[in-house]
Amino acid sequence: MSLSDGNMTAPGNTTSTSPLTGIFQQIPGINAGTAEIIASIVLFAIVGVVGWTIYLVFNRYFSRWAEKTATTLDDAILDVVKSFIVVAVVIIGIEFALSPLSFLQQYNATILHPTFTAIEILLVAFAVTRISNTVADWYGDKHSETGKNNNRHMLFILKKVIQIVVFVIAFLVVIWANGWITNENLTGASLAVGAGGIALAFALQSTLSDFFSAFSIYFDRPFEIGDFITVGEYSGTVTNIGVKSTRLKLLQGEELILSNKELATTSVRNFRKLEKRRVTFSIGVTYDTCSEKLKKIPFMVKDVFENIERAEFERASFTEFGDFSLKFLIVYYVKSSSWGEYLDIQQQVNLCIKEAFELEKIEMAFPTSTIYLKSEAPKSVQLAEISEYGKRKN
Numbered sequence: 001m002s003l004s005d006g007n008m009t010a011p012g013n014t015t016s017t018s019p020l021t022g023i024f025q026q027i028p029g030i031n032a033g034t035a036e037i038i039a040s041i042v043l044f045a046i047v048g049v050v051g052w053t054i055y056l057v058f059n060r061y062f063s064r065w066a067e068k069t070a071t072t073l074d075d076a077i078l079d080v081v082k083s084f085i086v087v088a089v090v091i092i093g094i095e096f097a098l099s100p101l102s103f104l105q106q107y108n109a110t111i112l113h114p115t116f117t118a119i120e121i122l123l124v125a126f127a128v129t130r131i132s133n134t135v136a137d138w139y140g141d142k143h144s145e146t147g148k149n150n151n152r153h154m155l156f157i158l159k160k161v162i163q164i165v166v167f168v169i170a171f172l173v174v175i176w177a178n179g180w181i182t183n184e185n186l187t188g189a190s191l192a193v194g195a196g197g198i199a200l201a202f203a204l205q206s207t208l209s210d211f212f213s214a215f216s217i218y219f220d221r222p223f224e225i226g227d228f229i230t231v232g233e234y235s236g237t238v239t240n241i242g243v244k245s246t247r248l249k250l251l252q253g254e255e256l257i258l259s260n261k262e263l264a265t266t267s268v269r270n271f272r273k274l275e276k277r278r279v280t281f282s283i284g285v286t287y288d289t290c291s292e293k294l295k296k297i298p299f300m301v302k303d304v305f306e307n308i309e310r311a312e313f314e315r316a317s318f319t320e321f322g323d324f325s326l327k328f329l330i331v332y333y334v335k336s337s338s339w340g341e342y343l344d345i346q347q348q349v350n351l352c353i354k355e356a357f358e359l360e361k362i363e364m365a366f367p368t369s370t371i372y373l374k375s376e377a378p379k380s381v382q383l384a385e386i387s388e389y390g391k392r393k394n
Helices: 019-025 032-068 073-098 102-143 148-177 183-203 205-220 260-264 291-305 339-359 379-393
Strands: 002-004 007-009 228-231 234-241 245-250 255-259 268-270 277-285 311-321 326-334
Touching (some): 205 260, 277 339, 291 311, 291 326, 326 339
Antiparallel strands (some): 002 007, 228 234, 245 255, 311 326
16 A cells, blocks of 8 residues: 555555655755655654554453453463564555655566565464464363373474465465456366365375364364273274374284274273273172171171272172072272272272181182982892992902
8 A cells, every 4th residue: 555646545556756745845945855755754653653553452452351361362362463463563664654755666566566465465374373373272282181292293283284274375365466367367276276176185085084083083082192992892002193093002012003084983982081990790609608697798898898998889789599609799989990900909809808708707609510319229229239339349
């Protein structure tokens, strides 16, 4: 934008003088060159005052409003906007300051106007990327509890993708705004780019699916690095979440690589979010255990859990007359998601129950079979057979 002929005109126009220059030329002792320089300084000062006023409004009103909010996101965005205002004021001030200088009018349409247009558009694009990066960093800091390095890696990729998209759009806008490409050519180029993009998308369909699934995993957070998860028949700890695949360290020790698309479309069991683990198991005692001791068993089991800090007893009940034993069902909770800690607690529970049963002389059952034989032969015949068997043995 420049001032000429008393109106605000685009810098592409090549008018040699401006009304402000003419005003200063009427002052005695000031020639045309001096008047142009003074007009240039005055225009730069006017733009500076306007920009400073806008900056003060942001700093006084919007910043005070941002300080009252609980989040720090608005403060960070306002800092970016204020920095953008300062740079924009300087660039626009220089553009207006150059407009009264007659010796630059011949370069206005070919150099100055396209240059300042490109700078201003790219400045807006830079501000957009800065704001998007600020939002991405705030989101990452807010939700990163585990797997921080991996989250930073995903954020870096996301920010780069946004920057590329924004600056490609800004580049196309610069070309169109400076008239370097006509609407017809722009339409043809858009069609060509669209057709090429569709062909590329089909060629990279699987890779792009994994790529976008990685961002889905990042934002939805079904799991993070260090989580123990189960996917289908596989169980393991997440060691890395990449752009294309995720790696698990299985219980057997080997590494399993799964595509992000598969993880985003299947059921995943995450044990990190398990606050406490419910455990059920059964014990059996022999059938010759008396009723009085059977009544004591639930209370004996309950007493066992009183000495185990990370275990919470729920119930112990006589549930079944089994084939070989009288069965008791025991239910308790482990106040941890760790598989190793669960095994340690279960071992302690088993040993304590065994000790308690030994003190009360309660026998645990094991698979046994008792066979009762009944013979219809007379007793004398049975004795004769036994006697015959004894002779043969001797």
